Amino acid sequence: MKRNLEKIYDDWILAEDHPCIMAQTVFSQKNIIIENYKRFGISGSTEKLLKDLENYIENYDFSSNEFQSFIAVFPESEIHNEDEFELVLWKQLSDLKKLDNRPWDPSVSRNPEDVNFSFSIAGRAFYVVGMHPESSRISRRSPYPSIAFNLHDQFEKLREMGVYQNVRNKIRDRDMGLQGSINPMLEDFGENSEARQYSGKSTDKDWTCPFHQ
Template identity: 35%
Template sequence: MATAQDLLKTHRQKANVHPDVDAFVRSARFPCAGAKSALRLGQVEVVEAGAFSRPDDNDTLYRALGAFGQTLDIQALPFRTLIAAFDSEPTRTEAGFEQLLWAHLQALHDRDARRGIGWSDSVSTNPESADFNICVGGTAYFVIGLHPGASRAARRFCRPALVFNSHDQFEALRADGRYQALQKVTRDRELVANGSINPMLGDHAQRAQAPQYSGRQVGEDWKCPFTYRTPKQG
């Protein structure tokens, strides 16, 4: 049976096969300083996740996230990230993409619940809380959605993709002041490349995280289409 390290080695090999992810992260229109640093240092794991329209067909992504979480060292540098890149498909509206993004996250969580895997103690299970982030395999993630129909260039990728960044790594960076420095560089780059800072993005852990995932601008009345499930016992 493949170990976590074997799975991650395979994912790194796949990342070399698909240069579209590499080119996008390196491009001027993608402002995230942490992701750029991780890519430059070989710390981006890319998973080919199949059809975006089939959120229940998630075995590859579920196993990859489990392996990623098992090998994640919160205190280590450089920052690490996992990108789930889905097959190319016709362009969706931002609302359509958002609906499927949450369907994927719900399906991953439901799989955890059926297996009796609990939620991380570091985040809330309530998607309306500023302390919420999605959990898979017991690891909490802030998710960034990318797709061809995104209105903002920073989120406009040639195919659907979900970027999983460790919540606990963000917290470690914030605790020692590195997060604030990365945030300033990222926002300065977005201002230059995109003309403005995404109004949906806020300081980490200071506003609700869930509305930021898809990149679509939503109002105060937006309700997150996610339901927490109690893990199965026994």
Template identity: 40%
Template sequence: MIGDPDHHRRPLIAVNDVQHLEDGVLDKIAHPTFPCVGAKSALARGTLKIMACHSLVSGWDDVRIHRTLLDWAADYRTDPKGLRSLAVVFEGPLTLDEADFEKAMWERIQSFSDKDHWLGQPFDHRVSPDPEDPHFSLSFGGEAFFVVGLHPNASRPARRFPSPTLVFNLHDQFEHLREEGKYERMREKILERDREIAGDINPMLARHGELSEARQYSGRQVAADWHCPFRDPRRKSTHGSD
């Protein structure tokens, strides 16, 4: 696991609580029944970074999280080999239901994207900034990311983590897996493992380009007419629409 060098900048979280939050993520991923083999691979290779933060419903750590996303994107461009994941785990709230978790998650994501725009970071042209577009993805530091939301009250067992957690994954690393002919095999393995612990396959899952991935981020099963509350401020300049 990659350590967090900024741990001394978190006055709202006691050191022992930081370890507790990190252990909660590590224990869940390491559990034999956890279905995501990509996360397990990152853990085994030491390319899983965990950030402990204050609250999902607060902007207290937003600048620090965004700075880490910029570093994550830059480091990947320098060395794009292997799978890596950035897990941002929050102390709480622990009582959010799925709808409230989804709302708070998008508020944090909106804040990170606004900061990316303010700093003049380019949007990754390989994906769309429109959350209704099947090719939608987030972009930080010029690299496309997707998010996996995890929390104590998730209906899907695989998404049920001890504390609210946002896992940021780089799109490009999965494109490399596709080019190598490894992606579909990994995807099928994850789906089968998910079926084993949940009894069925997550109905929200879809391949990139088939349906907007924004519908998958929170883990909540959303209706066909669901509209994403997120708006990337670079959408107009990138795609010429509002």
């Protein structure tokens, strides 16, 4: 099943010319880890996900300029709309954090209302990308409900390399070409809480993050 998932997601990103050029890079270089957790909320799935993320961090080369991504896939979960996905996504992240005995990454805020918020697991900050077949954003319509975990260090590395803005602008231009609009939730880190971006659903100013620490 894992090999089939890798092929399915490889086709989605590369063969279908996904607008995220960073995703295309990690897939083309085989710097991607895809794991199957069957369904959200089943016994043992959160424990396995935490252990896999801990192993991922332990084996990640933070000195390298190569980028990697970790994708958790829940192929047996049925998602009917964006509101439902937002709730199960944050429930999964909340459950994951409850099992994590490491402190929050001190470089980011643990308050999802804070502009410097970023999800932390095993002491490392991650930018989380929720994806599912019913997303209103074409670029988020993954073959199965999924959560991509991208280390925040990678975005800082892009800034150090002086290419962050170029990469960001190319992705937004490609998203515009695909859907005719840029995802209104996409903002730079520090402008607004990135928690609003995680599920892919459009939110209004009164939105409250359903995250329980």
